[in-house]
Amino acid sequence: MSNFVTHIPLVSVLMPVYNRQEYVRKAVESILTQSFTDFEFIIVNDGSTDSATEILHEFATRDTRIVLIEQSNSGYVRALNRGLDVARGQFVARMDSDDISLPDRLANQVRYLQRHSEVVAVGGQAIKIDQRGDCFGSSNCPLLHDEIDTQLLQHVALGHKITRGTLFHPTIMLRSVAIQQVGKYRPDFEPAEDRDLWLRLSEIGKLANLPQFLLKYRVHSDMVSHARRSEQNDNALLAIADAYRRRGQMMPSIPKAMPTQQSKPSYLSDEARAMSAARSGFFRTANKYALWVLWRRPWRLRAWQALVMSCTGRTSVDRWGD
Structure with missing residues (x-):
């Protein structure tokens, strides 16, 4: 462990890393250049086998706020808990x-938590970006505790239609005493460890989201929500069941014919990104994805719609078809 300094910072930023050489430099730089500076940056290198290790050591030698922990690969949740142990x-x-x-992410969240002692965790809105860093959409997460808690208990298997995110894990700032009180992350619920944690935190305090954009959230094929989607859905349902049990409430029954989430063909995903980007005003990204879809399937009406929106600078047009 390197760069452990004597000053006790107000904030501990915690980031696990495993083989993210193409993205990790920008991630680290975005923390080191925050307008709020009273923090330590705990990076747990979970046995990376690519050049991420060299990149992390390069930063650690240049900035004493970085606390770099090296360990053999043990998984995302155990890496998080290792970081919490030294935070x-x-x-x-x-x-x-x-x-x-x-840039103002930490400043906004610190200010909020200092003014709202009843809140144990606060997130915020995220701008969605693709592998290249092009913006194609944004979140619309609920702001207040009651709506957040209600949505955390919803699941497609219980008949709910999930239309938006609730809490974006990498936007969260928590009170250290609260996360220690509930027992940190639980490995048995990975890769839905965040849902499980939010539900437990909501039972000892309030959750909130800021209306401001705090983060650019990268969506790519290697992310957990894509690569382990089925397992994540299953463990999210277990976390919900456990929350109902703790609260002494009856969990809604699961329909015999549970809905399944199948992966969409790539052209449908690209088409969805084109429409999302156009509706969000990210016209260059909308143009890119619409043209990519139309090159392969020129009959796709929604792709044409996104292309028109991107070329005219309009965030909506009359519906042409399904």
Whole structure:
């Protein structure tokens, strides 16, 4: 472990890393250039086998706020808990190695938590970016505790239609005492460890989201929500069931014919990104994805719609078809 300094910072930023050489440099830079500076940056290198290790050591030698922990590969949740074991800040800010924090992220969250003692964790809105860093959409997460908690208990297997995110894990800042009180992350619920943690935290305090954009959230094929989607859905349902049990409530019954989530063909995903980008005003990205779809399938009406929106600078047009 390197760069462990004597000053006790207000914030501990926690980021696990495993083989993210193409993204990790921008992730680290986005934390080191924050307008708020009273933090330590705990990076747990979970046995990376690519050049991410060299990149992390390069940063650690240049900035004493970085606390670099090296360990053999043990998994995402265990890496998070290892970082929590050494975190000294009053607040813990989560960060992922493929995302980019916006410059005032930490300042906004610290200010909020200092003014709202009842809140144990606060997230915020995220701008969605692709592998190249092009923006194609944004989140619309609920702001207040009651709506957040209600959505955390929803699941497609229980008949709910999930239309938006609730809490983006890499936007979260938590009170250290709260996450220790509930027992940190639980490995048995990975890769839905965040849902499980939010539900437990919501039982000892309030959750919130800021209306401001705090992060650029990178969406790519290697991310957990894509690569382990089925397992994540299953463990999210287990976390919900456990929350109902703790609260002494009856969990809604699961329909015999549970809905399944199948992977969409790539052209449909690209088409969805084109429309999302156009509706969000990211016209250059919309143009890119619409043209890519139309090159392969020129009959796709939604792709044509996104292309028209991107070329005319309009975020909506009359619907042409399904």
